[in-house]
Amino acid sequence: MLRMNKRLGLRSIRHKLMIAAIACILIPAVLAQFIYTTLTKDAVQRQAVSNAQDSLLLAESSVSNLLVSMLNMANYIQTNADMTSYFKLVVSGNIESRDAYLNFTDRKKILEQLDSLTVSDKSYITVLLTDGTAFTNYSTSDYNPLLLMEEPWFERLDGLKWPSSHWIGASPTVFAYMSEESPYQLSLARTLRRDDSRIYGYVVVTVMEKQVRRLFEKLSSDQEMMLLDENDRILSSGDTSRIGSTFADVGASAGRLHTSIKTIDGERYLITEKPFSFNDWKLVSKQRYSEAIVDISSIFNQIFVVQISSLAVFLLILLVLLRAFTKPLVQLGRTTSSVQRGNLSVRSGVRGTDEIGRLGFLFDQMLDRVQEMIAEVSDTQARKRRAELKMLQAQIHPHFLFNVLNSIRMKVMRGGDADSAKMIGSLSTLLRMTINSEADEISLHEELELLAHYVELMNLRQKEKVELSLDIASETMLVRVPRFFLQPIVENALIHGFNQKAGLIRIRAEMSAGALHLSVEDNGVGMDEAAVAALNRKLQRAMHAQGERRTAAAAPGIGSGTAFSGMGLTNVVERMTMLCGGRFSIAVESRKDAGTQIRVTIAEERMEAHV
Structure with missing residues (x-):
């Protein structure tokens, strides 16, 4: 059989459990890994965008501080009453009528204030009045401030409305000693106006482009930071060769922080941009997408390796446990196969x-x-x-006995002794039914006929006769019942119930609720409650014994073995239980000096009727 199962490809329960366990783990694991990969991809992208934006915001904060400081310098000069009063006085020409020493001290004070406006990195401040007078915080030998009027953007200053400023993009450095260190400079220009809006001077604040570039180098290592003007021309970058060129890959930020993923020359890049709130310039970062996600992907890859390793270890442990759990089943299967072969x-x-x-x-x-x-x-x-x-x-012996008894009966009848002849006839009939019948079951009317002969024989040995009364329903007459199951009950009533006295034994039989109900009732000496309870307990134990022969106790209503049948009431119960099982029940009721009643019930499943 096992070889046949192997040929048919059938697997043992152990293999089925292992395959089911692996399938139940691997299928959800693969599905979960697919979902995990998809969600991880989105999470990595979101994290990369977030990191790029954080870096840009940090750079934007530093660059914004530099540019705002330029605005603050211009605002200070424009709003300082002492400085603007002196500038107006110079432009009006009234300065000549003042004391020379006072003019010297005022001019010196203004120059000191201009010098004090720059603390760390050098900012170049120029105040150019319309009469050609200039105030600077640098030496005019390094650069002549009047040359500012020749710049192409200077003419546009007259059209500025107060307090607007003109941001001048990257232009070549005009200070010779700074041109090698910082080839480009960034400037802010603003007009100085009277109350009637007439211009009386100009303020120009200049910083070196290297200051912005240095901020980029401090804040970003793997990102290319750029400062762009309103036309997307590069004003500052880590690569100075790109300054002045147009950055074509920038998107439309719509005035807010924005990140997009673009493919440039076959490679994906993160492009992040953030406009400034005080001018039209913006800060842009460009970073390879693969570099942006390398750290995040490394973390997720490590988690993935841990998960796969844990899954493999768990599967190995599960298979070992399944093998241990199913080992007894395998042993049972081998034992069953041996039994099947006859061992x-x-x-x-x-x-x-x-x-x-x-x-x-x-x-x-x-x-x-x-x-x-x-x-x-x-x-x-x-x-x-x-x-x-x-x-x-011994088959010849019963026939010989019956023939002899019939001969004796005929001889007694011819002698005129009818009672003795009747007794011999009853004995012959009783012996014939006892010895010749091979069937375990007979019809109820045959059992009752046997009882009638038995009572007649017993009455011959009694001092007083016992009357047998039958109240039998017609539908019960052909019901098949165990042979000699009523005789021991009647025998107990004769021997123990009447004790050689006259009396009445009434037998009733009826069909009810699919069962045969029999009752054997006598009007003998009866039993007290303790004896009845003891008898019922003994009968219940006998019913559970299923065939074990026991010697009954010598109590009223309990039959010990008789010389005729060798069966007591307990033996009848055991025999009926073996034949009928749970479909048989017996109960004893009795009262002292009032008689005893024994009720027997046989379920219909055990009964066979001749039609």
Whole structure:
């Protein structure tokens, strides 16, 4: 059988459990990994965008501080009453009428204030009045401030409305000693106006482009930071060669922080931009997408490796546990195969407190019981064969006995002794039904006929006669019942209930609710409650014994073995239980000096009726 199963490709329960366990783990794991990869991809992208924006915001804060400081310088000069009053005085020409020393001290004070406006990095401040007078915080030998009027953007200053400023993009550095260190400069220009809006001067604040570039280098290592003007021309970058060129990959930020992913020359880049709120310039960062996600992807990859390793270890542990759990089942299967081949002496040896251990224990018990039953059946068959042989040897004896009894009865009748003839006839009939009948079951009317002959014989040995009354429903007459099951009950009533006195035994039979209900009632001496309870308990124990022969106790209403039948009331109960099982029941009721009633019920399933 096992070879056939292998040829058919059938697997054991262990393999099925292992395959099911692996499938139940791997399928959700693969599905979860697919979802995890998809969500991870989105999460990595969101995190990369967030990191790029954080870096840009940090750079924007520093660059914004530099540019705002330029605005603050211009605002300070424009709003300082002392400075603007002196500038107006110079432009009006009234400065010549003032004391020379006072003019010198005022001019010196203004120059000191201009010098004090720059603290850390140098900012170049120029105040150019319309009469050609200039105030600077740098030496005019380095650069002539009047040259500012020749710049192409200077003419546009007259069109500025107060307090607007003109931001001048990257232009070549005009200070010779700074041109090598910072080839480009960034400037802010603003007009100085009277109350009637007439211009009386200009303020120009200049910083070196290297100051912005230095901020980029401090804040970003893997991002290319750029400062762009309103036309997307590069004003500052880590690569100075790109200054002045147009950055074509910038998107439309719509006045807010914005990040887009663009493919440039076959490679994906994160482009992040943030406009400034005080001018039209904006800060842009460009970063390879692969570099932006490398750290985040590394973390997710490490998590993935840990998950896969954990899954592999868990599967290995699960397979080991399944193998250990199913080992008793495999042993049971091998034992079953051995039993199938006829080896009943094999035992599984599987024990335990779980269901499999219990199954192995019961299976071994079943094999023990099967061997015992086989031995019992073999012994019974042997005894049966011996009994049949003895029966054949003694078959002539009953016929000889019946013939002799009939001869004696005929002779007694011819002698005129009718009572003796009747007694011999009843005895002959009783012996014939007892000895010749081979069936375990007879019809109820035959059982009652047997009882009638039995009572007649018993009355001959009694001092006073006992009357037998039958109240039998017609539908019960052909019901098949065990042979001699009522005789011991009647015998107990005759011997123990009446004790050689006259009396009445009433037998009733009826069919009700699919069962045969019989009652044997006498008006004898009866029993007290304790004796009745003891008898019922004894009968219940006998019903559970299923065939074990026991010697009944010597109590009223309880029959001990008789010389005729050798069966007591307890033996009847055991015999009926073996034949009928749970479909048989018996109950005893009795009262002292009022008689005893025994009720017997046989379920319809055990009954066979002749039609």
